Amino acid sequence: MKSPSRLITFRISHYCEKVRWALDRTGFPYVEECHLPPLHRLKTTPLGGSSVPVLVTEAQIFTDSGEILRHLDTMAPPHLKLYPDSPVLRQETEALEAQFNHQLGVLTRQWGYFYALENRGVMKKLWCEGVPTWEKLLFPVMFPFARYLVHSSYNVYYESAVAAYHRIQCIFKMVGDRLSDGRKYLVGDCFSAADLAFASLSAPGLVPPEYGGRFPELNQLPNEMVEQIQILRETVAGNYALRLYQEDRYGKCTAEVCQ
């Protein structure tokens, strides 16, 4: 019998959520190994990676969420494919996925950390979920260093958070405009990697109840952040991502549409 793949993550990371969703949806057995930043590097560096997620299968190691989705797609049954067969639609799907990966995910992380990073209690919950006990015990020592790394690598400051929120709204507007012709999914007639990437990478701005990691309760977050979440939730694109979470995150696939 094949042993399950290993998925190395931060539980709260939306890039990890993107891969968990794809794994759950396609039904591939895996075991998630969550780590505290920056201790994940003890696992990812020897595997040839740096960031999380990293997927380790019996045959291969994948160090990027896009690579992982493409790998899963090669093994998924036809009704669970994440990329369309048509070359034109596939190119469109990959272009949107790349845009969400390189822009939306970066922006929602930058904006979200601006509000959460100074709240040690919230950060402890976010970063310690599912990690081994010895890593949890190291949280008080690692936190100041990890916070410094996040500030400097992700440019987390007031001005950048304001700009990030504006750019998130622009991406939501683009997605809303795309949906304005009444289509059910972003590309073609089926759920695809573009939908999955949009919903998971916008999740810090929407806090969907079905999210695979545990976000803080809204009443633990600053009012200004909660107001901005409400605004995003009420947009066409926000509504869309929340619907995808409700309909698809836990197994209710679109098989009848895609077969």
Ligand SMILES: N[C@@H](CCC(=O)N[C@@H](CS)C(=O)NCC(=O)O)C(=O)O
């Ligand atoms: N290109 C990567 C980006 C993933 C990413 O940015 N992961 C962040 C967590 S949200 C990370 O691991 N940061 C810590 C690091 O780079 O060591 C992917 O899509 O897999």
